Amino acid sequence: MNDRNPMLDGVRGLGILLVLVYHLGIFAGLDGRPGLDLLLTKATGPLWVGVDLFFVLSGFLITGILYDAKGSPLYFRSFYGRRVLRIFPMYYGFLVVALLVFPRWLPQESTAHLVESQAWYWFYLSNVQVALDGWQQPLHLGHFWSLAVEEQFYLLWPFAVWALDRRQLMRLGIACFLGALALRLLQPFGMTDVAAHVLLPTRMDSLAAGALLALAIRGSRGVEVLRRWPAVTLVACLVAFVAMHLDPDPPPDVLSLVRAIRYTVIAGAGVSLIALALTASPRAWLRRFFASGPMVFLGKYSYGLYVVHVPIILFLADAGFRPDMLPQWQGSLLPGFLLFGGVCAGLSVACAVVVYHLWEEPFLRLKRRLPYRATQPEARLELRGSA
Secondary structure (H helix, E strand, C coil), X not given: CCCCCHHHHHHHHHHHHHHHHHHHHHHCCXXXXXXXXXXXXXXXXHHHXXXXXXXXXXXXXXXXXXXXXXXXXXXXXXXXXXXXXXXXXXXXXXXXXXXXXXXXXXXHHHHHHHHXXXXXXXXXXXXXXXXXXXCCCCHHHHHHHHHHHHHHHHHHHXXXXXXXXXXXXXXXXXXXXXHHHHHHHHCHHHCCHHHHHHCCCCCHHHXXXXXXXXXXXXXXXXXXXXXXXXXXXXXXXHHHHHHHCCCCCXXXXXXXXXXXXXXXXXXXXXXXXXXXXXXXXCCCHXXXXXXXXXXXXXXXXHHHHHXXXXXXXXXXHHCCCCHHHCCCECCECHHHHHHXXXXXXXXXXXXXXXXXXHHHHHHHHHHHHCCCCCCCCHHHCCCCCCC
């Protein structure tokens, strides 16, 4: 039985699209240029929020799956077994390739650092390394910090869902949501802004927001509980996010406050967007957008696309394939940026599709051997994505 929800695949597709364009923007060499290139930099800069959309969606899907499986003797075995089949083949397969192949093209200093720091990647602790040492070269695996955050969440959250009832879980979710904000505001133990960006406790508000949404629709009112607030909340969060970025050079204390609050605002926007996607009428533009072929396609291959796109962008740029290779248009690198982005995106998508069908899919087929129950009620499958 196919338990994929095209709407949620579409949400995942939007997340990877935002992240892809963001990384194209920061690695294209447009930073510091005036005019249209400055506008491009400003337009692509905030698109890192796609990672937070992934966090919210993960919190929603994982909490729903775990809550529906509570009481089953297969609860832990099936959850962790299915996570291993979904995540490890792509992650560790790519990590092996990176450690064997990347040193052939990277400078000796970068190669030495990658090899010396590989234990952080093997144990899904690269976010902790970034928190301790800051962003280090090479950046080809720098984006793995978010995969570490999610894996740490997958490791711990099943025990909370197993031990607590729905009301207790919602209280815990609220505590995690507010606790993450408090940690970023207080920054105890000398925590840096970088550490606040990459550690699970300080990024838990997005995951907790998704978890709260999953628990809310499993109450007596079901999805009807989502009918009133999502649209207003989404608009309010988007306005707040834009307002936070109006001042290009805020005072240090204001900048620190903005950096602390913006993640909570983004979490609110992400959970509102998913709620709207779940409740949209069949003819609503939002449903048509998320259920469209391109968005569902991107969502299906989003995991592999996330893993491979940064190394592809950086290796092409290092090889001399950059936006400045084409003539400028009215002083802008826009023509070269469009070509650079198109080629990088095309190669990333092609690689993700090939790897999915040749490497990931055989492992994914094994998930059917790890059911949460002998039979699963239809209603509990309706809201599943591809988790």
